[in-house]
Amino acid sequence: MAKLFRAVIMGPPGSGKGTISERIAQSFGLKHLSSGDFLRENIAANTEAGVLAKTYIERGLMVPDHVMTRLLLPRLEEMTRHSWLMDGFPCTLAQAKALNSTCDLDLVISLNIPYETLKDRLSDRWIHPASGRVYNMGFNPPRVQGRDDLSGEPLIQHDNDQPEALVARLRHYKDVAKPVIDLYKSKGILHTFSGTETDRIWPYINSLLSTKILSRPEMDTQHIPMP
Ligand SMILES: Nc1ncnc2c1ncn2[C@@H]1O[C@H](COP(=O)(O)OP(=O)(O)OP(=O)(O)O)[C@@H](O)[C@H]1O
Numbered sequence: 001m002a003k004l005f006r007a008v009i010m011g012p013p014g015s016g017k018g019t020i021s022e023r024i025a026q027s028f029g030l031k032h033l034s035s036g037d038f039l040r041e042n043i044a045a046n047t048e049a050g051v052l053a054k055t056y057i058e059r060g061l062m063v064p065d066h067v068m069t070r071l072l073l074p075r076l077e078e079m080t081r082h083s084w085l086m087d088g089f090p091c092t093l094a095q096a097k098a099l100n101s102t103c104d105l106d107l108v109i110s111l112n113i114p115y116e117t118l119k120d121r122l123s124d125r126w127i128h129p130a131s132g133r134v135y136n137m138g139f140n141p142p143r144v145q146g147r148d149d150l151s152g153e154p155l156i157q158h159d160n161d162q163p164e165a166l167v168a169r170l171r172h173y174k175d176v177a178k179p180v181i182d183l184y185k186s187k188g189i190l191h192t193f194s195g196t197e198t199d200r201i202w203p204y205i206n207s208l209l210s211t212k213i214l215s216r217p218e219m220d221t222q223h224i225p226m227p
Pocket residue numbers: 011012013014018035036037039056057060061062063064068088089090091092095132
């Protein structure tokens with residue numbers, strides 16, 4: 001049986017984590033796990049963690065680490081038979097350390113995208129709140145303007161995707177992500193991709209994952225030591 005593969009994708013808001021995660025999930029058959037989707041599911045189901053998380057998200061704040069870990073780690077522990085890619089978690093060093101105690105990651109993808117690009121993308125990002133499906137008027141517009149392709153329900157924009165809120169969000173991301181990135185760098189599993197277009201970054205991510213995922217079973221049978 002092919003060895004299980006666990007990866008994380010990191011990047012500032014608008015860097016394309018969701019877009020790239022979907023492509024990875026489709027091309028490599030990994031499960032795409034999203035912290036935002038987990039939170040939305042818990043909010044919809046009125047779980048204790050969901051009710052608590054909602055009070056932070058509504059104020060545009062990050063959900064505290066202990067709520068995030070209590071919510072996500074049990075879900076990951078259930079996924080012992082699946083390969084997965086996690087998008088949106090860990091965000092902080094405390095979350096990364098908690099994740100570390102649960103599983104060994106094979107790979108971390110970090111997206112490094114210029115500010116102007118993030119600003120342009122986010123000011124044009126439209127979201128279907130119930131599913132978390134994301135559109136952009138230039139890049140992947142909905143079939144009917146302002147409506148979700150699958151449900152036909154209205155799309156919304158988030159206030160904190162507008163340029164006024166973005167500078168503070170990016171500063172916050174840089175502050176909290178730096179030690180997480182340093183941690184994964186020191187473990188030798190960090191791969192950083194820079195650029196302004198997902199379509200141009202994607203071939204590099206695709207070929208990296210092709211080598212990592214396809215070579216693993218073969219490496220196991222031949223007992224080639226990992227570098
Ligand atoms: N790992 C996390 N730690 C703390 N809070 C989180 C985490 N992941 C998500 N959240 C909370 O859930 C909200 C929704 O997350 P989600 O990833 O869907 O959207 P987002 O804030 O628009 O992020 P992005 O713009 O990077 O896609 C976040 O704004 C934040 O309040």
